[in-house]
Amino acid sequence: MTAYVLRRLGAAVLVLWAAFTVSFAVLYLLPSDPVSIMLDAANPGGTVDPAQVAELSARYGFDRPPLEQYLVLLGRAVTGDLGVSVTSGAPVSQLLADAFPQTLALTSFALGIALLLGGTIAAVSSWSRSTRLRGALLALPPLGVSMPTFWIGLLLLQLFSFRLPLFPAVGNQGFGSLVLPAVTLAIPLSAVIAQVLARSMRTAWDAPYVETALAKGASRGRVQWRHVTRNAALPALTLLGIAVGNLLAGAVVVETVFSRAGFGGLVEKAVRTQDIPVVQGVVVVGALVFVVVNLVVDLAYPALDPRIARTPATA
Amino acid sequence: MLRSTRARSVLLTTLVVPGLLLTACSSGSPAAGSSASATADAETATPGGTLRFALGASPSGVDPQQVGSNVSIYIARQLADSLTDQDPETGEIVPWLAQSWDVSDDLTQFTFHLRDDVTFSDGTPLTATTVKANFDALVGPLAATAPLAGSYLSGYQGTTVDDEHTVTVAFATPNAQFLQATSTVSLAILSDATATTDPAARLQGEIVGSGPFELEEYTQDQGATIVRRDGYAWPSEVSENPGEAYLDQIDFSIVPESGVRSGGLASDQFDAVGDVLPQDVPQVEGSGGAVLTRTNPGVAFVLQPNVSAGPLADPDVRAAVQVAINRQELVDTVLSEAFKPATSVLASTTPGYVDLSDELAFDQDGAADALDDAGWTLGADGIREKGGEKLSFDVVYAPLFTGSQAVLELTQQQLKAVGVDLQVRQQTPAEQQAALTAGDYDTYYYNVTRADGDILRTQFSSKFRNINKRPADTVLDPLLDAQLAQGDAAKRDDDLATAQRTILEDGYAIPLFELAQSIGVGADVHGLAFDASSRLLFHDAWIGADQ
Numbered sequence: 001m002t003a004y005v006l007r008r009l010g011a012a013v014l015v016l017w018a019a020f021t022v023s024f025a026v027l028y029l030l031p032s033d034p035v036s037i038m039l040d041a042a043n044p045g046g047t048v049d050p051a052q053v054a055e056l057s058a059r060y061g062f063d064r065p066p067l068e069q070y071l072v073l074l075g076r077a078v079t080g081d082l083g084v085s086v087t088s089g090a091p092v093s094q095l096l097a098d099a100f101p102q103t104l105a106l107t108s109f110a111l112g113i114a115l116l117l118g119g120t121i122a123a124v125s126s127w128s129r130s131t132r133l134r135g136a137l138l139a140l141p142p143l144g145v146s147m148p149t150f151w152i153g154l155l156l157l158q159l160f161s162f163r164l165p166l167f168p169a170v171g172n173q174g175f176g177s178l179v180l181p182a183v184t185l186a187i188p189l190s191a192v193i194a195q196v197l198a199r200s201m202r203t204a205w206d207a208p209y210v211e212t213a214l215a216k217g218a219s220r221g222r223v224q225w226r227h228v229t230r231n232a233a234l235p236a237l238t239l240l241g242i243a244v245g246n247l248l249a250g251a252v253v254v255e256t257v258f259s260r261a262g263f264g265g266l267v268e269k270a271v272r273t274q275d276i277p278v279v280q281g282v283v284v285v286g287a288l289v290f291v292v293v294n295l296v297v298d299l300a301y302p303a304l305d306p307r308i309a310r311t312p313a314t315a
Numbered sequence: 316m317l318r319s320t321r322a323r324s325v326l327l328t329t330l331v332v333p334g335l336l337l338t339a340c341s342s343g344s345p346a347a348g349s350s351a352s353a354t355a356d357a358e359t360a361t362p363g364g365t366l367r368f369a370l371g372a373s374p375s376g377v378d379p380q381q382v383g384s385n386v387s388i389y390i391a392r393q394l395a396d397s398l399t400d401q402d403p404e405t406g407e408i409v410p411w412l413a414q415s416w417d418v419s420d421d422l423t424q425f426t427f428h429l430r431d432d433v434t435f436s437d438g439t440p441l442t443a444t445t446v447k448a449n450f451d452a453l454v455g456p457l458a459a460t461a462p463l464a465g466s467y468l469s470g471y472q473g474t475t476v477d478d479e480h481t482v483t484v485a486f487a488t489p490n491a492q493f494l495q496a497t498s499t500v501s502l503a504i505l506s507d508a509t510a511t512t513d514p515a516a517r518l519q520g521e522i523v524g525s526g527p528f529e530l531e532e533y534t535q536d537q538g539a540t541i542v543r544r545d546g547y548a549w550p551s552e553v554s555e556n557p558g559e560a561y562l563d564q565i566d567f568s569i570v571p572e573s574g575v576r577s578g579g580l581a582s583d584q585f586d587a588v589g590d591v592l593p594q595d596v597p598q599v600e601g602s603g604g605a606v607l608t609r610t611n612p613g614v615a616f617v618l619q620p621n622v623s624a625g626p627l628a629d630p631d632v633r634a635a636v637q638v639a640i641n642r643q644e645l646v647d648t649v650l651s652e653a654f655k656p657a658t659s660v661l662a663s664t665t666p667g668y669v670d671l672s673d674e675l676a677f678d679q680d681g682a683a684d685a686l687d688d689a690g691w692t693l694g695a696d697g698i699r700e701k702g703g704e705k706l707s708f709d710v711v712y713a714p715l716f717t718g719s720q721a722v723l724e725l726t727q728q729q730l731k732a733v734g735v736d737l738q739v740r741q742q743t744p745a746e747q748q749a750a751l752t753a754g755d756y757d758t759y760y761y762n763v764t765r766a767d768g769d770i771l772r773t774q775f776s777s778k779f780r781n782i783n784k785r786p787a788d789t790v791l792d793p794l795l796d797a798q799l800a801q802g803d804a805a806k807r808d809d810d811l812a813t814a815q816r817t818i819l820e821d822g823y824a825i826p827l828f829e830l831a832q833s834i835g836v837g838a839d840v841h842g843l844a845f846d847a848s849s850r851l852l853f854h855d856a857w858i859g860a861d862q
Contacts, residue, residue, distance in 0.1 A: 036748045041375055042383040043462040044763065055459045088376060088535050089515025095535065154574060162578040169579045170369070170570050172537070259369075259570040261537040269373060269536060274745055 008298070012291040019287035020077060020280055024070050027276045034086040034274040035062060041087075041273070060086055073277070077284065083277035085270075092281040095266060100285065102172055103262035106185065106254070107247040109178055113186035114243070118193025122232075125194075126201035127224040138198060144191025149250055153184040153257035170259035181258040185250050189243055196239050200232035207231070233304060241294040248286050360842060362561045364858040369570040369579060371590035373536045376518030379503040380453060381461045385832070386589065388500050388850045390539050390567055395503035395524030398427055398446070400551030401495060401766055401847035403609075406666030408494050411551035412441060412504055412525070422489035422802050427497075429480040433549050435506040436529040443482040447474035448510035450484060453502075460514045466773065467496035489800035491807055492769035495666070499766075499848070525549070527560040527854040538568040554854055561842070561857035580604055580835050586858060587843060589851075591835040592717060593651045603838035608653040609845040611830040612665035613765040614774055615657040616722070618710055618758040618825040623784035625757050626706050631689035632735075633822025639682035639733045640726055642675060646828055649721035653833055657826030659815050660771070664829075664849070667768030667811035674819050675826065683733045691734070699734040707736035708757035713747040716762075722827060723760065754784060762830050766847040768811035771795060775818055783823050791817050 035056045039049075057063045061072060076083060082092035118141075125137040160180060161169040168177045204210065205228055213223050248263065255264035263282055270278035374387035379395045382388060398413040413427040433441035453464045454471050472485040486493065496502055506523040513521075520533040527550065528541040543560045550556060568585075570576045576588040577595035581602035591599055591606050599606055620627040627633055642656035655663060658672040691699040691706050699706035710726075712719055720741065727737040742750065750756050759782050763770055772795040773779055777787045791814065798810035818824050832849045842855040 030745065033745075036752070037745050038460075039462050040744060040748055042381060042460065043466070044383050049462060049465070052459045052462055052465070059459070084515070089518055090535055098534065098537075154572075157575060157578060161584070162582040165582060165584075169575055169582070169584050170568055256571050257575065259568065259572070259575065261534070265373075265536055272743070272745075 005295075005299075008295050012288075012295065015291050016284055016287050019283045020074065021070070023280050023283040024073065024276065027271075027274055027279055028066055028069075030274055033057070033062060034276065035060070037273050038087055073280065077280070082281040082284075085278050086275045087270075087273045087278075092277050095278060096281050096285055099262050099266045102260060103248070103251050103255070103264065105178060106181055106260065106262060107244070107251060109182040110185035110189065110247060110250075111240075111243070113182055114189035114193055117186060117190035118197060118236075121190070121194040122197035122201055123224060123229065125198050126205055126228065127220060129220075137194075141191040141195040141198075144187050144194075147187070149184060149188060149253045150257050152187055153181070153254060156180045156184055157257070172261050177258075177260070181254045181260060184257070185247060185254045188250070189246060192243070193236055193239065197232055197236045200235045201228050204228040204231045230304070234301065237297055237300060237304065241297040244293040245290055248289070360556070360561050360855075360857040361859060362559075362857065363563055364561075365564040365566060366562050366586045366840065366853070366856060366858060367566045367568070367584070369568055369576045369585045369588040370538075371573065371576065371588075372571065373569050374539070374567075376535075377520050377530060377533050377539060378514075378517040378522050379500045379524065380449075380457060380464050380505065381514065381518055382500075383463055385850060386569075389589065390533075390541065392500045392503075392526075392846070392850055393528040393541055393565070393853050394522065394526045394530055395500070395505055396433075396526050396549065396551070397499065397503045398429075398497040399494065400553055401498040402553045403664075403845060403847040403849075406766065406847065408498055409552040411498070412549065413497075416494070418494065418802065420802060422491050422493075422800060423486045424483055425485075425490075425493055425497075426477065426481065426483040429482065430549055431480050433525050434546075435523045435525045436544055437506060437508065437523045439506055439508070439523075441504065441525060442479050443476040445507050445510070446482045446484075446504055447476055448507050449502075449504050450474045452510040457514050460518075461501065463499075464501040467493065467499070467502060489802075491799050491801055492767050495767040495769075500850070528565065531564075536569065538566065540567070541565050550854060554852075555842070556855045560854050562853060565853055577835060580837060583837065586837045586840050588835045591833045595835075599835040604836055605838075606653075606833050606835050607843065607845070608831045608833045609849045610655060610662055610664045611762070611764045611832060611849045612662050612668075612847065613770050614660060614761075614763045614824075615662045615826045615829045616716070616719075616760065616762045617657070617660060617827065618726075618760055619774075619782045620708075620758045620822060620825065621754065621756055621782075621784045622823070623754070625708055626691075626701075626704060627708055627757055627822075629689065630822055631685060632691070632706065633825070634820075635682040635685040635689070635733070636730065636735060637675065637819065637822055637825055638678040639735065640729050640825065640827065641677040641679075642827060643677070644729070645722055645725055649725055650718050650828060653831045654718075655829045655831075657828050660775075660818050660824045660826050661768065661811075661815060662762075662829040664847075665766060665768060665770075667808045669808075669812040669815050671815060671819055674816070679733060686733065686735075693734050697731070697734060698736045705736065706734060707738065709738035709740050710758045710760050711740050711742055711747055711750045711756040712760035713742055713744040715744065716830065719760065726827065751780070751782070758825070764830075764848055768808075768814075769799060771811065771814050771818070772799060775814075775823055785823065791821070791823070 035053050039052060061069055084091050085095060121137050121140055125134045128134050157169050160166045167180050171177050210223055210227055213227055251262060252264035252268055255262045267279065267282045370386045370389065372386045374390055375384055376382050376387060377391050379391040382391050396412050398411060399408045400411040401408055412429060412433055414430055415428045417426045429441060429443065450468065453461055454468055458465055470487040470490060472487050475483045477483055509517060509523050520530055527544055527547045529544050531540040531542045533539040542564045543562060547559045573590060573592045573595055577591060577598045579585045580588045581598050596606055620633055622628050646654050646656050658670050658675065659668055661668040686699055691701045694700045710723055712723060714720055723739045727739055730737045751759060763774060776792055776795045777785055794810055794814045798807050801807035801810055836843055839859045841857050841859055844852045844855055846852050
């Protein structure tokens with residue numbers, strides 16, 4: 001077990017390094033440079049003085065060879081120093097510390113809603129003997145997946161903020177501001193969860209142990225809860241690991257639509273201004289979350305199903 | 316008194332359907348001053364209340380001297396005052412922190428006589444040394460990150476403290492644009508302590524100004540809160556409000572989706588919003604609100620040709636393209652009535668602007684004939700050619716202003732009608748910068764905001780960035796330098812008029828339309844004003860009782 005965890009941690013470090021390196025390379029290869037973009041923003045349409053570009057480039061080390069820049073950034077990152085934003089001069093760790101709790105609250109709430117919604121749809125559809133109800137429920141996931149997130153968001157805003165003043169349209173203030181964005185983010189994910197869970201629950205209902213349980217006199221509800229759900233949970237759990245990535249990506253759109261401060265807005269602006277330190281900070285933290293969640297998911301398998309051998313997997 | 320000043324301002328404000336708005340692009344030097352009132356009501360201003368304003372984009376910071384984007388200036392302008400102000404109606408420079416000023420005949424020495432009753436929000440007084448510290452810092456530690464202010468101070472030799480409230484700024488060469496520059500937010504005067512503060516910390520909010528509001532809180536990418544400065548008593552001469560601001564507080568939030576801004580305004584979650592798009596106007600007006608617009612001064616949206624290569628090296632081609640474009644159709648078809656067709660290279664709100672609409676009159680047949688005469692004959696594919704070279708060129712643009720793509724596509728169709736092929740290349744602002752540096756464009760599409768004709772010099776002289784890639788000449792370059800040394804305002808306007816005419820005749824700019832700002836305000840918001848650079852001022856703003 002310890003060796004397994006160590007191997008997984010080693011793989012995690014590799015993933016973080018790769019994320020750091022690839023994001024540096026991609027940003028470095030983009031046309032223009034953060035200094036020119038910044039000067040243009042400070043003097044839109046105006047004349048850019050090459051002397052100013054040279055001075056700022058030297059200040060941020062952009063005049064050094066790319067390999068040297070990369071190694072300096074990597075060396076600092078290893079010691080926990082993510083540098084300062086080129087555009088604003090704010091420390092990247094501060095920007096991340098401001099944004100991360102917001103996005104964490106949003107994505108965890110969305111995940112909770114998605115599990116509840118997706119789980120309920122799947123459970124009711126597999127438990128129910130009414131084909132009409134089952135058909136209706138199983139039609140929901142494809143619908144949920146095919147609606148674009150920003151459209152769902154704008155629709156919810158129109159209905160529950162502009163028409164009925166139930167929730168604020170923008171901002172990060174209070175629980176109320178979290179509801180609409182979290183629901184928006186949860187809908188596509190709950191659809192996927194419902195689809196996968198419903199299928200594995202159907203399979204479980206056909207399994208011999210269900211027949212045995214029913215023969216022993218268990219009610220459908222008890223069979224659904226005790227036997228079917230537990231056995232069908234594994235594929236959904238795997239899905240959860242991937243879902244975290246989707247949630248982080250979805251947060252970019254949702255945070256923009258709902259004008260929420262968070263990772264999404266931070267990364268969108270940083271990419272646009274080629275603010276390499278900020279993008280790298282976000283990428284590394286995002287990768288870290290992804291790695292940790294998947295590690296937890298992998299470690300949770302044996303707890304749910306003792307039959308599972310602990311075979312090393314890659315992150 | 317109140318009535319008459321309001322009535323005057325009303326003329327300025329156009330309560331019409333606004334246009335496509337730009338989010339982060341196009342700024343330049345904002346001048347201070349107040350004018351266009353939101354509404355022409357004779358009610359008395361009610362003090363108090365919090366105004367909730369939704370910005371369309373994230374500010375880059377709150378330091379007046381370092382920021383350039385409209386959204387940043389909307390916040391920063393309220394925090395600091397400038398030496399002078401510019402009347403948005405007349406373009407005239409009027410007293411603000413300086414009660415009066417003397418300019419030497421050769422336009423190299425500017426002596427400002429400061430008010431003696433001004434204090435910064437930390438309680439320290441405004442003195443001559445403060446002004447010196449500010450200007451010295453702008454050419455020192457701030458030189459790299461305050462490029463706009465730096466360009467105004469080009470040739471700066473130093474500032475001399477004459478007495479406690481008199482200060483003289485000296486330049487190596489004549490600098491006719493400097494007086495207008497002192498009215499801009501970029502040359503706003505901050506406290507002595509601020510002048511020595513680290514530039515990055517200043518951008519994040521460590522600034523102390525003397526303005527009608529002071530910064531309470533600023534969080535990068537989240538918004539800002541500014542509160543009324545108690546005891547403010549030194550507004551500029553064009554301000555209607557003689558004392559403290561009416562509003563207790565202004566909350567700025569960042570709302571990138573235009574539909575969310577207008578929906579939030581209509582459902583009373585905001586009191587005012589920036590960048591109202593044409594499709595959102597009905598929602599704003601339907602809820603009893605209004606849309607305020609004002610044309611940005613400076614260089615209008617232009618195609619600026621690279622004359623060093625390709626078909627555009629031929630002056631006859633540039634002259635034909637100039638009249639082959641139907642500017643009125645651009646505005647009527649893809650923009651809105653808030654926008655005006657360009658009638659010069661400068662926008663009509665720029666001091667020194669001259670109406671050259673005759674030179675730009677649409678003449679499709681004339682353009683075709685001129686191209687025929689110049690030897691560009693129609694090919695089988697409908698595109699002209701000469702000596703095997705196609706009459707085809709590209710335009711490089713970044714879609715910062717929402718309407719740009721539609722404008723350029725319609726321009727493309729208009730040029731196609733006379734056998735000219737325009738290739739539209741959309742780029743990110745970063746790519747556009749790179750293309751500019753590399754000279755990789757046939758025409759460059761952009762605008763710049765500046766309420767002084769000197770903007771022609773920085774954009775069209777061959778001595779600076781030289782977007783035209785043209786050789787130095789004996790007409791335009793000397794003219795652009797001469798206006799900077801011209802102390803007589805009327806003669807300077809003559810120089811600028813000749814420069815505008817020359818730029819159009821030589822085809823160094825093919826102007827399309829003038830940019831305009833459009834701001835949505837709720838029914839109970841009054842007195843929100845545009846300054847001479849079409850940026851917002853909140854000093855006169857107040858919130859009335861709900862209708």
